[in-house]
Amino acid sequence: MPELVFFSGTMDCGKSTLALQIAHNRSARGLHSVIFTREDRAGAGKLSSRLGLVTDAVEAAPELDLYAFVVEQMSRGGKVDYIIVDEAQFLLTDQIDQLARIVDDLALDVFAFGITTDFRTKLFPGSQRLIELADRIETLQVEAMCWCGARATHNARTVGGVMVVEGEQVVVGDVGGPEEVVGYEVLCRRHHRRRMTSATARAAVLSPDVLPVTSG
Ligand SMILES: Nc1ncnc2c1ncn2[C@@H]1O[C@H](COP(=O)(O)OP(=O)(O)O)[C@@H](O)[C@H]1O
Numbered sequence: 001m002p003e004l005v006f007f008s009g010t011m012d013c014g015k016s017t018l019a020l021q022i023a024h025n026r027s028a029r030g031l032h033s034v035i036f037t038r039e040d041r042a043g044a045g046k047l048s049s050r051l052g053l054v055t056d057a058v059e060a061a062p063e064l065d066l067y068a069f070v071v072e073q074m075s076r077g078g079k080v081d082y083i084i085v086d087e088a089q090f091l092l093t094d095q096i097d098q099l100a101r102i103v104d105d106l107a108l109d110v111f112a113f114g115i116t117t118d119f120r121t122k123l124f125p126g127s128q129r130l131i132e133l134a135d136r137i138e139t140l141q142v143e144a145m146c147w148c149g150a151r152a153t154h155n156a157r158t159v160g161g162v163m164v165v166e167g168e169q170v171v172v173g174d175v176g177g178p179e180e181v182v183g184y185e186v187l188c189r190r191h192h193r194r195r196m197t198s199a200t201a202r203a204a205v206l207s208p209d210v211l212p213v214t215s216g
């Protein structure tokens, strides 16, 4: 049975790498994919992994009907065996419904990859719809780690290394960049709740505790 599978995890846990591996293994056996992505860091129409691999993809802009796009490809004689979608959290809920229709009406597997929650721990609409519709949800096995060594489960947005909780839901960016710019850091829930990034934890260790001064 064809399936809609949602591979989810934090940022930097290997989702795009796995998407590229699935595409590689299947294309080595003569299977043809349509690869959709949206707002990849490498630019429009690219699916890139931090391991340095990159492939061309179809930019799933908000106005693109993914079901109609695949039907069009097939009706022109294009061979389509399965679909890959990266950065699926950025898709509109209607576009996730179109993916489910691709599975059900065109009998194609759809492998969607994305983060579930934003920097405020709220579900992205695209991810919420995937959780609602997917046949299967897979958590990636390579654990991203918090600075404390625990499994990272949440994505923090940082400015100058300090976690922020205000701002637009979508700001394309990366982990591990220079601290002065807007970036991201993956944290365990405990440290996300305490807004403790690696930079603020370091600063806390360096500054001696200030004892309360009592008079008299
Ligand atoms: N220099 C490196 N050597 C080995 N593995 C790396 C290196 N840089 C990144 N990675 C691996 O790549 C993963 C990120 O892969 P990527 O597919 O870009 O993640 P995602 O799409 O989930 O954000 C990291 O978790 C790490 O396992």
Ligand SMILES: Cc1cn([C@H]2C[C@H](O)[C@@H](COP(=O)(O)O)O2)c(=O)[nH]c1=O
Pocket (backbone or CB within 6 Å): 010, 011, 012, 015, 016, 039, 041, 114, 115, 117, 118, 119, 120, 155, 156, 157, 169, 170, 171, 172, 173, 174, 184
């Ligand atoms: C948490 C969070 C992330 N983003 C952006 C940042 C990146 O461009 C992508 C995630 O890509 P990855 O391949 O999984 O690292 O999402 C965002 O726009 N808003 C957020 O809250």
